[in-house]
Each structure stands twice: as structure tokens, then as C-alpha cells.
Amino acid sequence: MTHHQPAPRSGTTLDDYTDRYADRVRGMTASEIRALFAVASRPEVVSMAGGSPYLAALPLDAVGDMLGRIGAEQGLTALQYGIGQGTLELRERICDVMTLSGIDAACGASPEDVVVTVGGQQALDLVARLFVDPGDVVLAEGPTYVGALGVFQAAQARVVHVAMDADGLVPEALEEAIAAVTRAGRRAKFLYTIPTFQNPAGVTLSEQRRERILDICERAGLLVVEDDPYSQLSFDGDAPAPLRARRRDGVIYLSTFSKTFAPGLRVGWILAPHAVRDKLVIVSEANILCPSAFAQSAVTQYLTTMPWREQIKVYREVYRERRDTLLASLADLMPAGTSWTRPQGGLFVWATLPEGLDAKAMMPRALAARVAYVPGTGFYADGTGRNHMRLNYSYPSPELIQEGVRRLAGVMEQEIALRSLFSGASGRDGTGSGSGRRRRERTGFDAPGPDLA
Amino acid sequence: MTHHQPAPRSGTTLDDYTDRYADRVRGMTASEIRALFAVASRPEVVSMAGGSPYLAALPLDAVGDMLGRIGAEQGLTALQYGIGQGTLELRERICDVMTLSGIDAACGASPEDVVVTVGGQQALDLVARLFVDPGDVVLAEGPTYVGALGVFQAAQARVVHVAMDADGLVPEALEEAIAAVTRAGRRAKFLYTIPTFQNPAGVTLSEQRRERILDICERAGLLVVEDDPYSQLSFDGDAPAPLRARRRDGVIYLSTFSKTFAPGLRVGWILAPHAVRDKLVIVSEANILCPSAFAQSAVTQYLTTMPWREQIKVYREVYRERRDTLLASLADLMPAGTSWTRPQGGLFVWATLPEGLDAKAMMPRALAARVAYVPGTGFYADGTGRNHMRLNYSYPSPELIQEGVRRLAGVMEQEIALRSLFSGASGRDGTGSGSGRRRRERTGFDAPGPDLA
Numbered sequence: 001m002t003h004h005q006p007a008p009r010s011g012t013t014l015d016d017y018t019d020r021y022a023d024r025v026r027g028m029t030a031s032e033i034r035a036l037f038a039v040a041s042r043p044e045v046v047s048m049a050g051g052s053p054y055l056a057a058l059p060l061d062a063v064g065d066m067l068g069r070i071g072a073e074q075g076l077t078a079l080q081y082g083i084g085q086g087t088l089e090l091r092e093r094i095c096d097v098m099t100l101s102g103i104d105a106a107c108g109a110s111p112e113d114v115v116v117t118v119g120g121q122q123a124l125d126l127v128a129r130l131f132v133d134p135g136d137v138v139l140a141e142g143p144t145y146v147g148a149l150g151v152f153q154a155a156q157a158r159v160v161h162v163a164m165d166a167d168g169l170v171p172e173a174l175e176e177a178i179a180a181v182t183r184a185g186r187r188a189k190f191l192y193t194i195p196t197f198q199n200p201a202g203v204t205l206s207e208q209r210r211e212r213i214l215d216i217c218e219r220a221g222l223l224v225v226e227d228d229p230y231s232q233l234s235f236d237g238d239a240p241a242p243l244r245a246r247r248r249d250g251v252i253y254l255s256t257f258s259k260t261f262a263p264g265l266r267v268g269w270i271l272a273p274h275a276v277r278d279k280l281v282i283v284s285e286a287n288i289l290c291p292s293a294f295a296q297s298a299v300t301q302y303l304t305t306m307p308w309r310e311q312i313k314v315y316r317e318v319y320r321e322r323r324d325t326l327l328a329s330l331a332d333l334m335p336a337g338t339s340w341t342r343p344q345g346g347l348f349v350w351a352t353l354p355e356g357l358d359a360k361a362m363m364p365r366a367l368a369a370r371v372a373y374v375p376g377t378g379f380y381a382d383g384t385g386r387n388h389m390r391l392n393y394s395y396p397s398p399e400l401i402q403e404g405v406r407r408l409a410g411v412m413e414q415e416i417a418l419r420s421l422f423s424g425a426s427g428r429d430g431t432g433s434g435s436g437r438r439r440r441e442r443t444g445f446d447a448p449g450p451d452l453a
Numbered sequence: 454m455t456h457h458q459p460a461p462r463s464g465t466t467l468d469d470y471t472d473r474y475a476d477r478v479r480g481m482t483a484s485e486i487r488a489l490f491a492v493a494s495r496p497e498v499v500s501m502a503g504g505s506p507y508l509a510a511l512p513l514d515a516v517g518d519m520l521g522r523i524g525a526e527q528g529l530t531a532l533q534y535g536i537g538q539g540t541l542e543l544r545e546r547i548c549d550v551m552t553l554s555g556i557d558a559a560c561g562a563s564p565e566d567v568v569v570t571v572g573g574q575q576a577l578d579l580v581a582r583l584f585v586d587p588g589d590v591v592l593a594e595g596p597t598y599v600g601a602l603g604v605f606q607a608a609q610a611r612v613v614h615v616a617m618d619a620d621g622l623v624p625e626a627l628e629e630a631i632a633a634v635t636r637a638g639r640r641a642k643f644l645y646t647i648p649t650f651q652n653p654a655g656v657t658l659s660e661q662r663r664e665r666i667l668d669i670c671e672r673a674g675l676l677v678v679e680d681d682p683y684s685q686l687s688f689d690g691d692a693p694a695p696l697r698a699r700r701r702d703g704v705i706y707l708s709t710f711s712k713t714f715a716p717g718l719r720v721g722w723i724l725a726p727h728a729v730r731d732k733l734v735i736v737s738e739a740n741i742l743c744p745s746a747f748a749q750s751a752v753t754q755y756l757t758t759m760p761w762r763e764q765i766k767v768y769r770e771v772y773r774e775r776r777d778t779l780l781a782s783l784a785d786l787m788p789a790g791t792s793w794t795r796p797q798g799g800l801f802v803w804a805t806l807p808e809g810l811d812a813k814a815m816m817p818r819a820l821a822a823r824v825a826y827v828p829g830t831g832f833y834a835d836g837t838g839r840n841h842m843r844l845n846y847s848y849p850s851p852e853l854i855q856e857g858v859r860r861l862a863g864v865m866e867q868e869i870a871l872r873s874l875f876s877g878a879s880g881r882d883g884t885g886s887g888s889g890r891r892r893r894e895r896t897g898f899d900a901p902g903p904d905l906a
Contacts (some may be wrong), residue, residue: 017729020642020676022586022608028735037536052534060528067747070519075513079715081505083490118571121742129607133475150739154582156476223473260534264746276470282481286603287740289574292748293717294520385710 023134024156031146031378036363040372046404048326048391049372051199051347053259057314062306063262070297080295084285085277086116086269090296093303096145100309101231103253103271109244113277115284116291120229120256120268121147126283127190127225127252127270128155137181137188141169143350143379143388144226145199152381159381160188165178166341168195168205171212178220190223190252196239197230197346200379200390204344207240214247224251229259230346232312235320239345249273257299259347260312267294275436318394319347323399326391329405335412340391347394350376352387353412356419359389362411371407476587477609483831484599484831489816493825499857501844502825504652504800506712510767515759516715523750535746537738538730539569539722543749546756547722553762554684555698556706556724562697566730568737569744573682573709573721574600579736580678580705580723581608590634590641594622596803596832596841598652598680601645605834612834613641619794621648621658624665631673643676643705649692650683650799652834653843657797660693667700677704682712682798685765688773692798702726710752712800713765718748771847772800778851779844782858788865793844800847803829805840806865809872812842817863824860 070078085091093113094398103109119124124147132138134156140148142161152159160181163173174191193213195205205213217224224243231239244253256268261271274278284291302308303369326349330340337354353359360375376388393401493500523531538544544564548557556562562684570576571874577600585591587609593601605612613634616626627644634641646666648658658666677696684692697706709721725733737744755761779802783793790807806812813828831840846854 017676017726020584021732022582022584024586025583025732025736025857028732028739030735031738034537034738050534055529055532057577058528058532060532061525062523063528063532064521064523067524068517070517071520072514072517075511075516075715076508077717079508079511079513079516079717081503081716084487107660118741118745122740125740129475130478131473131475133477136475146704147739147742150735154736154739184869223470258534262528263534264530264532266741266743266745266748273470279474279478279481282483282603283478283607285484285487286481286600286607287575287578288571288719290719292571292719292745294715295719295745295747298747 024154028150028153036372036374039367045367045370045372046396046400046407047372048393048396048401048404048408049374050392050395052395053263053347054313054318054394055262057318058262058311059306063302063306065299066301066305070294070301074297078294079341080293082289082290082296082304085281086114087293087296087300090116090267090300091269093300094271095280096303098253098255098271101228101239102241104245107245108248109271113271113274115270115272115277115280116296117268117270117284118288118291119258119263119266120227120254121151122284122287123254123256123268123270124148124192124225124227125151125154126280126287128152128157129283129287130276130279131189131223132157137186137259138190139174139177139181139188139222140192140381141194141198141201143200143376143385143390144192145194146374146378148227149379152192158186161382162191164198164201164203166203167209168198168203168427169209169213171191171209171216174213174216178216178222178321183447188222190225191217192225192227193243194227194230195243195428197343198234199230199346200348200374200376201350202343202346202348203350204239204339210240210243210246214243214250217408218247218250224416225254226251227254229254229256230261233316233319233347234345235323236344236400244271250381252276260307261302265292265298267291267299285377310341316345319345319407322393322396322398322401323349324394326405329402333405334411335409336414337437338412347392349391349393351391352390353389354416355387357412357415358386360386362415365414366408366411369407369411371404371411373408457613468803477607479604481606484603489825489827498820498823499824499849499853499860500825501846501849501854501857501861502799502827503845505845505850506716506768506800507771507847508715510771511576511715511764512759516755519758520751523747523754527750531747531750533746535743535749537743538734539567539744540746540749540753543569543753544722545721545878546753547724547787548758551706551708551724555691555694557698560698561701562724566663566724566727568721568723568725568730568829569749570721570737571741571744573680574604574717575591575708575719575737575740576707576709576721576723577601577645577678577680578604578607579733579740580707581605581610582736582740583729583732584642584676588649590639591643591645592627592630592634592641592675593645594647594651594654596653596829596838596843597645598647598677598770599827599831601680602832602834605645610642611639614835617654617656619656621651621656622646622662622666624662624669627666627669631669631675634806643678644670645678645680646696647680647682648696649681649881650686650796650801652683652799653801653827653829654803655794655796655799656803663693663696663699667703671700671703678707679704680707682707682709685713685849686769686772686800687798688769688776689797697724705729713768714752714755714761718745718751720744720748720752721847746832769798772798775846775849775851775854776802778854782855786858786862788862791865800845800863802844802846804842804844805903806842807869808840810865811839811866811885813839818867819861819864822860822864824857824864826861833852 376385829838
């Protein structure tokens with residue numbers, strides 16, 4: 001084609017867009033994880049910074065065959081527009097998947113109330129768009145999923161973190177947070193929680209606490225948004241039933257196929273009360289019109305024709321071995337004063353550094369030593385978490401995990417030595433070479449309490 | 454798995470979610486098009502209500518082969534997470550595609566400034582989220598894309614429609630709208646325009662007017678959001694160059710592969726000034742984390758290994774024949790007093806009904822007569838447009854288009870007869886049987902002026 005193409009001019013009044021931006025984006029910045037991505041993904045770096053599943057465990061030839069047949073045989077529908085809620089076929093299969101966790105017809109789960117989303121991220125964003133006005137309070141575990149913080153920031157929510165320990169969300173801390181919000185004359189719109197194999201903390205809300213947390217929320221009239229991407233990936237027996245399996249009302253349930261099948265298709269879902277479901281579809285249509293018909297066909301076919309339950313077992317086995325390797329390496333190599341959680345499933349360990357170490361400040365030296373993690377600050381809305389880091393074990397091989405922990409321990413030892421040198425102090429128990437020694441582990445970790453100042 | 458599953462209880466305080474919704478969703482309702490979808494898609498109905506491409510024109514076997522190979526050979530990346538901006542490979546191919554329309558390196562287009570999106574809908578939603586605060590004014594053609602109205606509603610924007618005629622947006626009407634907004638003490642955040650083969654109006658902004666519209670926006674410091682999904686689908690020679698090909702600054706350009714390849718993959722894009730691009734990526738990450746790596750690989754492979762330029766020519770030929778059939782059928786069958794646009798590309802004809810007919814009120818009778826269209830009200834933010842309808846010719850075959858217009862004409866004749874009967878009036882020129890007669894066509898159509906009351 002030929003076109004009239006005048007020489008480009010530079011605009012006079014439009015060079016700077018800053019004063020045109022909406023309020024919601026003024027505070028939005030790239031996440032800590034994205035800033036790391038370019039460096040951490042260099043081949044020489046052992047990255048425990050990601051959250052990617054180990055896709056080499058998938059039967060890619062069979063998946064390829066399946067995808068090819070969908071294009072050739074179902075192309076007229078699979079490559080066409082679809083409806084905003086997602087196909088009935090996939091929503092029925094999603095109900096099959098949820099039944100495995102005890103979310104079944106008896107507790108009111110129905111394909112009618114499922115909304116298919118672009119991964120778990122859009123699921124969460126739709127819920128936030130539906131409920132959150134600027135300035136609204138959202139309660140969330142401290143630490144919490146970095147992508148949830150991005151959503152809440154975009155919604156201009158005020159995030160109040162609630163402390164966890166090794167048994168997950170602390171009921172007393174939740175009660176206290178609700179009371180503090182009420183005292184401040186506000187109402188929290190919902191509690192956002194990842195009760196099972198939490199990201200980033202790797203802890204699970206205990207069976208006993210699940211009822212208590214639900215009772216507290218029910219009494220306070222507080223909606224629960226349960227994010228459950230990991231519960232199928234349990235290593236040591238089944239995970240406790242999701243909160244949604246215990247309550248028909250008051251819980252909006254989110255999940256995804258990104259961890260049990262493949263994230264590259266971007267298929268997640270929401271199970272919501274009927275009235276809420278209807279609104280979520282309208283919000284989703286304004287956002288993306290409809291989810292990919294092809295990706296939906298792919299997941300539907302995968303769940304219909306392929307051994308998906310066995311594939312989940314394969315992922316479990318792979319990740320269990322890697323978790324074991326990571327925990328053993330940490331026990332062998334971490335300097336004294338370091339503690340970490342012991343996940344019974346999922347993808348992450350949360351480590352607490354010896355007094356005085358700063359995981360964020362240490363990152364450049366860690367990258368120079370060819371090892372990457374995510375500093376804890378990424379998982380708090382308020383900039384705290386510097387003495388923590390998230391370590392992923394799903395993607396790197398056991399050999400790389402061992403090597404990564406070795407490098408990380410070296411960096412930490414150096415930091416401790418440097419601190420001791422510059423402070424002139426005689427040092428605490430971590431000043432010498434701590435390598436190879438087993439140390440007492442703390443099972444819990446500190447999280448800031450509610451702050452509404 | 455077995456789980457602790459107490460009997461479901463019904464919540465006491467959480468049955469009603471209405472008072473928890475965010476302000477932005479209070480006015481959000483399903484679009485006119487969605488409400489129609491279930492009925493209009495029945496097999497016995499000739500639907501001219503959709504906007505779907507005719508996918509039977511695609512070589513589905515070859516596309517299936519390609520998709521299968523991506524899964525089998527590139528699965529480790531194509532099924533994995535990706536980066537928020539989209540892959541460099543696809544962004545480079547997108548720049549190739551834009552070069553066909555004159556948007557090339559010489560006018561500053563670069564893969565660095567492309568953001569891959571979930572279809573054109575997410576592209577538009579991201580732009581609105583980036584710029585629009587509640588209450589902000591957005592200028593848009595009247596009528597405009599129904600999905601854009603959904604986005605602007607979600608952003609709580611105030612939409613001010615600007616009139617079009619057969620040559621597209623009327624420059625004087627734009628100047629007047631800008632002045633009215635200024636007089637009201639407000640500033641419009643941007644002009645949203647579909648200059649080429651507009652949806653729903655089917656008109657194209659003339660070559661001469663393009664420079665005038667750009668000059669007006671430049672003088673007013675008004676950002677232009679150019680939505681360009683259809684310009685490759687031209688029937689009568691090349692379309693005028695996009696606005697973005699004429700200005701390096703001040704234009705954010707949106708497009709999609711939904712009309713030139715396949716909508717079921719949900720791949721669109723934004724070309725934005727560099728600073729804006731950076732913010733758009735952050736907003737997109739909060740929304741969907743990253744676009745589908747698989748869908749991106751599919752489009753990249755399609756553009757690299759398959760004859761995509763020839764495929765666009767195939768779509769053009771198919772749609773040109775259908776447009777010709779629709780225009781001929783309308784000329785043959787429409788009652789006197791009906792007028793319609795004559796699109797030189799794209800998917801839609803916009804019809805204006807004889808005085809007194811109401812396309813929205815007529816819909817139930819049209820569906821009973823097994824024909825569907827979209828009433829004009831769907832394309833205005835202010836409820837006007839009842840005397841208009843949008844007719845799609847890309848999806849139904851020429852034979853069905855003829856039959857659909859025949860059914861539609863029958864319904865309209867009945868409406869006219871009924872009106873004449875009940876009003877007792879002698880009727881205008883449309884009271885008799887208008888079938889088969891050629892009528893004078895109006896080339897323009899009315900659209901409401903700016904209303905800031």
C-alpha cells in the first residue's frame with residue numbers, strides 16, 4: 001500500500017502525558033519481581049525468584065497433538081468470539097475439578113456460578129473492580145501475593161495486613177484488624193486470603209483455624225475472597241478443604257489452571273454467589289469482551305481426554321523432591337539466625353534473615369554471585385519485609401537448588417562479616433562462618449499489625 | 454480426596470452484596486448485544502447482529518498443524534508465563550503489519566512501544582484505566598463501538614458524542630464539542646475515534662478531514678485514541694492512512710488480529726508514546742499479569758510462516774461480495790424513508806429507519822420473524838439511536854443476507870402499517886407496500902450534539 005505520509009512532527013502540547021494520568025496510576029510502579037526479571041532470567045543465574053511451574057513434566061507431544069486437533073477440527077468455534085462468562089463445557093469441567101477439593105453441588109457449586117478468567121490475576125482484578133472504591137480497606141495476609149498488591153493498588157485500596165504464623169492467618173490478629181478498621185470509622189470490603197500453601201509464606205491455615213476465621217468474618221459481615229491456586233499441589237497428604245467448601249455464602253473462590261496444567265493459556269476462574277457472578281461477567285466483558293475460546297477448548301479437552309489427575313501427581317512428586325532439597329540445603333548451609341517455613345505443598349519457602357540483614361539491599365550482591373530471590377518488601381503494601389525473602393523451588397532442578405542455596409549462603413556470610421567489620425561490634429552468633437551448621441529454626445515470622453494512621 | 458465437609462449454612466449478613474459494590478459498577482448493565490445473543494444465535498434466526506469474522510475462509514487444517522507444532526516444539530515457552538508487554542518476536546511482527554498502513558519506523562513506530570493485549574477490548578480498557586478518573590469527559594463518535602461504551606462506563610467517564618456524516622467525524626462538530634466541554638469548565642481526556650470503516654456506522658473519515666481533525670486536537674491539546682481494527686479490510690482501494698501514520702505524538706493507536714486472523718486467540722495491541730507504554734504495561738500486569746504466551750506464539754507463527762497477506766485478501770473478497778449483496782437487498786426491499794451507509798470496508802452498515810419506527814421496540818417482532826440486528830441505542834451513551842440499527846454482513850452468507858433483509862423489510866412494513874392504523878393518519882410515504890422500490894438514500898445521519906447539562 002502507498003499512503004500519504006507527511007514528515008512526522010513532534011507534538012507541541014502532548015509531549016508530556018503525566019498531568020493527564022488518572023489518579024489510580026500515579027502510585028503504580030513495576031513490581032519488585034518485574035524489576036528482577038531481566039537479570040534473574042540470565043542463564044548463569046540460579047533463580048529462585050520466579051513462580052513458574054516445571055513444564056518439562058508435561059507430555060508436550062500429546063498436548064501438541066491435542067492443540068492441533070482443536071484448531072483443525074473445532075476451529076470454527078475455538079478461533080471465534082465466545083461469551084463473556086466462558087463456555088458451559090469448561091465451566092462444567094471446572095466444577096469437576098473443584099469437587100476434588102470438596103467444593104461440590106452439595107455446597108452450592110454450579111457451572112452457572114463460574115466465570116472463566118484470564119488466569120488467576122484477572123479473577124482477582126475483577127473482584128477488586130466489583131467491590132473496591134478508592135480508599136476502601138482490604139484485609140490481606142502479611143505477606144501476601146505480589147500480584148494482589150498490584151490489583152489493590154490499581155483499585156486505590158488501603159491494604160491492612162494481618163499477621164500469620166506457621167498455622168496461617170492468626171485469628172486474634174484478624175479480630176484486632178477488624179476492630180481497628182471499625183474504630184477508624186471504616187469498613188473493610190473483604191478479606192483476601194490464600195489459606196493453603198500461601199504465596200509467599202508457604203504456610204497453610206490449619207483445619208481448626210478455618211472455622212474460626214470463617215466465624216469471625218461471618219460475625220463481622222466481612223466477605224472472604226479465597227485465592228486457591230496451589231491446594232492440589234500437596235505433598236504430605238491432602239490439604240484441608242477450602243473455605244468455600246465450608247460455607248455456601250460469604251466466600252468468593254478463585255483458582256487457576258496455571259499451576260496444575262499450564263500458565264501460558266491464561267485460564268483461571270471465579271466461583272461466586274449468583275448475583276455477584278452476574279456483575280463479574282459484565283465487568284469482565286468491559287475488560288476483555290470474552291476469554292479466549294481456544295484456550296478454553298484447550299483446557300476442556302485436556303480435562304476430558306488427558307490424564308490430568310495423574311499429571312497433578314507428577315507435579316506433586318517433582319515439587320516434593322525439590323522442596324525436600326531446598327529445606328535440607330537451607331538447614332545445611334544457612335548462617336545462624338536464619339529461619340524459614342516448611343511448606344506442605346505449593347511452590348514457595350519464606351525465609352527470615354538474621355538480625356540486621358536486608359534482603360533488598362543484598363540483591364545486587366546476590367545477583368553478582370549468580371543467585372536470585374524476591375526480597376520480602378515485594379509482598380507488603382507498606383514497604384516492610386526487608387528481612388525476608390521468598391524462595392521458589394518449583395522451577396530450578398534439585399542440583400540448581402543446592403547450588404543456589406550455596407551461593408546465597410556465601411553472600412549472606414559476607415554480609416554478616418561486612419556488618420561486623422563496619423559496626424566494629426564483636427558480632428552476634430552469626431559473625432563467623434556459619435556454613436554447614438544446623439541451627440534452630442523459627443517456625444513463625446513477624447508481620448506488621450494493622451496500621452490505619 | 455476426602456475432606457471435612459460440614460452441611461452448608463446460609464449466611465446471615467452476606468446474602469445481599471448490593472451495598473458492597475463499588476460505585477463504578479452501579480450503573481453497569483449488560484450491553485444490548487449481549488442481551489440479544491442467546492436469541493439471535495438460534496439456528497433459525499438470520500443474525501445480522503454479530504460482528505464475527507467468517508472463519509470458514511481460514512485454512513483450518515494448516516492453522517491446526519501450526520498450533521500443534523507450537524505445543525509440541527515450543528511448549529516449554531509457549532505454555533509458560535511470559536512478560537507483561539508481550540514477546541519481542543510478536544511486537545516485531547506487529548510492526549511489520551503496521552508498516553502496511555504507513556505506520557513505520559519513519560514515524561517512530563518501534564517494537565519497544567508496542568504492548569500486546571487481550572484483543573482490542575483490553576487495549577481500550579487499559580487506555581481508559583490509565584487516563585480516566587470518574588467524571589472525566591471522553592469525546593467519541595456518535596454512534597460508537599458498544600464495547601467502548603462499556604469501558605467508559607466502567608471508568609465512570611462522561612461520554613460526549615460528536616456527530617458524523619458520510620465522511621466520518623464532522624470537524625465543526627468536534628470543535629463545538631471541545632468548546633462546550635471547555636465552557637463547562639472541564640477538560641476532555643481524549644477523543645476516541647474509529648476513523649476507518651467505523652463500527653457501527655460503516656463510514657470512513659475522509660483524507661482531507663484527517664489532517665483537520667488532527668490539527669483541531671493538537672491545538673486543543675487533546676489526545677487521540679485511534680481504534681483501527683478494520684482498515685486492512687478495504688474493498689475499494691486502500692483505506693486512507695491511519696491518524697498515527699500522520700503524527701508521531703498525540704495519538705495512541707489500537708488494533709487487533711480478531712478481524713484479520715481470528716478473534717478466539719484474543720490478541721490485540723497498543724502502539725503508544727514511550728512514557729505511556731511503560732505505564733500501560735504496569736496497568737496490564739495488574740489486570741492479567743501477562744498475555745497468553747501460546748496465543749502470542751500462534752500469531753507470531755501465523756505471521757511468519759503462513760500467507761497472511763493473501764488471507765486478508767480472501768477476507769476482503771468475501772466481505773465485499775456480502776456488502777454488495779446487503780446494499781443491493783436494502784435498495785430492493787427497504788420501505789421508503791429508510792436510508793443506510795455504504796461502507797468501503799469493514800463489517801457493518803448503519804441504517805436509519807423511516808420516521809416513527811423504533812428499532813429497539815421492533816426487536817421482539819424481528820426475532821419472531823427470525824431476523825436479528827442491533828438497535829442503534831446500543832451505540833450511544835445517552836439512550837438515543839432508536840431510529841437506527843446496525844447490520845453486519847461479514848458472518849451471514851449472501852443468501853442469508855438476502856433472506857434476512859426480506860424478513861426485516863416485512864417486519865418494517867408491518868410496523869408502518871400498524872402505526873398508520875393506530876395513528877389514524879394517512880401516513881407518510883412509507884405507509885403503503887414499499888417493497889421492491891428503490892428509494893432516495895440519505896448519506897448522512899443525525900447524532901446528538903454535546904450535552905453537558
